[in-house]
Every structure is written in structure tokens, then in C-alpha cells.
Amino acid sequence: MTDTPAWLGDGCLRLIGGEPSASDLVEAAALGDRAAAESLTVTDIVEAFGQAAEAGWDAVPGPEAQRQGGLLLRSLRRLTVAAIDGYHRAGHDEAGRREHDRDTFIDELLAAHPDPGRLAARAQRYGVRLSGQHTVVVARAPDLGHPAAHAIDDALAARFGAANTLTSLRDHELICIVAGGLRGVPAELARHLVQHLGAGRWQIAVGRSHRGLPGLATSLDEARNTLDLADRLGFATPVLHAADLLVFPVLLRDRDAITDLVTTVLGPLITARGGAQPLLQTLAVLFEQQGNHTATARQLHISVRAVTYRLDRIRSLTGYHPGEPTQRFTLHTAVLGARLLGWPSGA
Incomplete structure (x- = not known):
């Protein structure tokens, strides 16, 4: 005393x-x-x-x-x-x-056009090197509240060091800025989200690593766009990496080309009895299951014989079959394009 x-x-x-x-x-x-x-x-x-x-x-x-x-x-x-x-x-x-100042600092860090002079003094307080390399990880978790977010922030800081992670909850998204090439943060974040929310109620996307202040906003956009793409494509993988989905922004940049691919390759499926949707779903699940007919049948709750029949029907209507190596990529790209366009209902 x-x-x-x-x-x-x-x-x-x-x-x-x-x-x-x-x-x-x-x-x-x-x-x-x-x-x-x-x-x-x-x-x-x-x-x-x-x-x-x-x-x-x-x-x-x-x-x-x-x-x-x-x-x-x-x-x-x-x-x-x-x-x-x-x-x-x-x-x-x-x-x-302190929490408000920290959240404001993170907001300004991730702004599209940050002010380096304004951020420099506070960056030192939080151990952030503005010229350094960072990765932004975004967890979309609608049920996550501030108490759980604070607990996760403390856990990540204890595990990786307070100067290496900076976490904030914003509009049902837990945003984590990761310093340098630090590995293991997405997996650790996933572990804590399972602990607080359970499985299947969240999804994580990891932006690519970029240098400097503009790179933070770029990495954030990549992570968010990855989550949006996963939602549109029906990807349920818990942890996604923007670097693994780079092909999709490329496809979306030329909407006319992807529309032409989808309608040319998959258009004939509309004439099938029952419409195109069951056949499209069969192809999508087949590609997710790496071409395994048994696993595809199990997920679709149909027999393996029914899977084989549907694939034969697809070949009969379109001339393409996923069993042919030269045709598999075209079919897979067309199926993903159909999801992106909402085809055929969104065509």
C-alpha cells in the first residue's frame, strides 16, 4: 500500500x-x-x-x-x-x-484512403508497422457478440502476441489484422469460433498478404469478396483463402463470356424432364466429391445407379461428360459460372 x-x-x-x-x-x-x-x-x-x-x-x-x-x-x-x-x-x-480508440484506429487502418500522418502516432501504441506486410482475416459470424469477440481477441493476443494480431467486431464480422507472414491465426480463430458458436454458424476468409497501408484495405476486400463468392457458390468450407478463388473474379470480369459458356454448354439441360436443376446439382456435388460416384449418391440421397443415369443423360443432352479429362474442366467451369449467374432462374 x-x-x-x-x-x-x-x-x-x-x-x-x-x-x-x-x-x-x-x-x-x-x-x-x-x-x-x-x-x-x-x-x-x-x-x-x-x-x-x-x-x-x-x-x-x-x-x-x-x-x-x-x-x-x-x-x-x-x-x-x-x-x-x-x-x-x-x-x-x-x-x-480505449476500446473506442482501438476500433477507430482499425477503421482508419482499413479505410480505402488512409492518412499515414494521422495514423503514425497511434500505430506505435498498438505495435503496428504501417509500412509492413499484413494479412486481413474476416470471420462472418452473425451470432457473435462483443463479449465473445473480446475473449477471442484476448486469446489470439495471448497465443501470437498483442503486436501481431489486432481484432475488432464490425457488423457481424470479426476482422483480424495479422502482422507479416504469421501462420496459424485462421486455424486458431476457427477453433475459438467453434468453442463460442459451434460448427456451421460461421465462415472465415483469408485475404492475401500485402505491404503498406493500401494493402490492408486490399486484403480486407479480398477476404470479404471471398465470403460473398462462397455464399453465391454454396461453398461451406469453414476456412477459405482468397488466393484459392482467384479464378472467379476473372470469370466475373467478362460476364458476356461466362454467360456464353454457361448457355452453350449447359443450355440443353433445360429440355430435360424435371428441368436443369437436378442435373446441375448432380454435377456440382460430383465435382465437390472429386468425381466419386458413391459419395455423390450419398450426399444427394439417391442410388449410385441414379447418379450414373444422370451423368449419361447430361452427356446425351450436352455432349460433355465429367468422366472425360478434356471435358471435365469445361463442365466444372460452366457449373460454377451457372451458380455465379443464378442460371437458369437468373438468366
Whole structure:
């Protein structure tokens, strides 16, 4: 315990004694607030009020001691509670300010056109090298709340170092800035999301690593676009990497070309009895299962014979068959293109 500062001791002596008024309680709370700001402890506050009560008791003449004792104790209790309440409120407010400052810093880091001069001073506080290389990891988790997000942030900082990860919850997305070529963060993040939310209620995308401030916004866009693509394509893989899906932005840049591919290769399926959708779904699952007919049948809840029949029907209508190496890539690309376009209903 440190020596009681003069301002705290004098303030307690001034307040202790009579029945505390509303303004006395406000002043006691202000003492607690100042104690928090000057890094004193709750013990320091209790000690200061205890010393003031002792001094007040010693000053009471003998005949008055019994009556004044009860008053002093009531005064001590109410003033100490008010001061400690002010102390904790100040700590809570300070934590809120730090969190707000941190979130604001992350928002400015990830802005499309960040101001390096404005960010430089605060970057040092958070251990971020603005000229360094970073990767942005985004977890889309609609059910994730702030308490769980804070717990995950603390866990990642403990595992990888506070200067190597910077995490913030924004609009149902947990955004994590990862320093340098640090590996293992997406897997660790996935582990904690399973712990807090369970499986199947979140998805992670990892942007590519880029250098400098503009690279942060680029990596963030890549991660978000990857999640959007996964949603459109029906990819349920828990952790996706933008680098693995680079072909899809290329396809989408030339909508006319991908539309032509889809309608040319898959257009005849519209004439099939039951429409194109069952045959498209069969192809999509087949490609997901690496061409395994048994696994495809199991996922579609049909027989292997039915899978074979559908594939023969696709070949009969389109002239393409996924069993032919030279035709597999064209068919797979057309099926993914159909998902991107919402074909045939979105055609």
C-alpha cells in the first residue's frame, strides 16, 4: 500500500463526520474517479476514509462518543461506497474509451484512403508497422457478440502476441489484422469460433498478404469478396483463402463470356424432364466429391445407379461428360459460372 496522497486524505477528512448530503456523495465519487486516474487502488480509498473516520472519532468528546460513533459509521459506509463506485465507473469509462480508440484506429487502418500522418502516432501504441506486410482475416459470424469477440481477441493476443494480431467486431464480422507472414491465426480463430458458436454458424476468409497501408484495405476486400463468392457458390468450407478463388473474379470480369459458356454448354439441360436443376446439382456435388460416384449418391440421397443415369443423360443432352479429362474442366467451369449467374432462374 502506498502513502495516502494529501489530496485524497484531505478530501476524506472534509467529507467524513455528519450525515452525507447528495453533493457530498458526488464529491466522494469524484475522489474515486481521480484515484482511478492516478492509478491508486481501492485499498487506498478504503484506507483514506478509514483514517479520516479514526481522526473524526478521536476528536469526539467522551460524552458524545456513542452518539457520534453511529453517525461516523454511517457516513463512512455511504461515502466509501460512493467513492468506490466512482472508482469503478472511471475504470469502466476508461476501458470504453480505449476500446473506442482501438476500433477507430482499425477503421482508419482499413479505410480505402488512409492518412499515414494521422495514423503514425497511434500505430506505435498498438505495435503496428504501417509500412509492413499484413494479412486481413474476416470471420462472418452473425451470432457473435462483443463479449465473445473480446475473449477471442484476448486469446489470439495471448497465443501470437498483442503486436501481431489486432481484432475488432464490425457488423457481424470479426476482422483480424495479422502482422507479416504469421501462420496459424485462421486455424486458431476457427477453433475459438467453434468453442463460442459451434460448427456451421460461421465462415472465415483469408485475404492475401500485402505491404503498406493500401494493402490492408486490399486484403480486407479480398477476404470479404471471398465470403460473398462462397455464399453465391454454396461453398461451406469453414476456412477459405482468397488466393484459392482467384479464378472467379476473372470469370466475373467478362460476364458476356461466362454467360456464353454457361448457355452453350449447359443450355440443353433445360429440355430435360424435371428441368436443369437436378442435373446441375448432380454435377456440382460430383465435382465437390472429386468425381466419386458413391459419395455423390450419398450426399444427394439417391442410388449410385441414379447418379450414373444422370451423368449419361447430361452427356446425351450436352455432349460433355465429367468422366472425360478434356471435358471435365469445361463442365466444372460452366457449373460454377451457372451458380455465379443464378442460371437458369437468373438468366
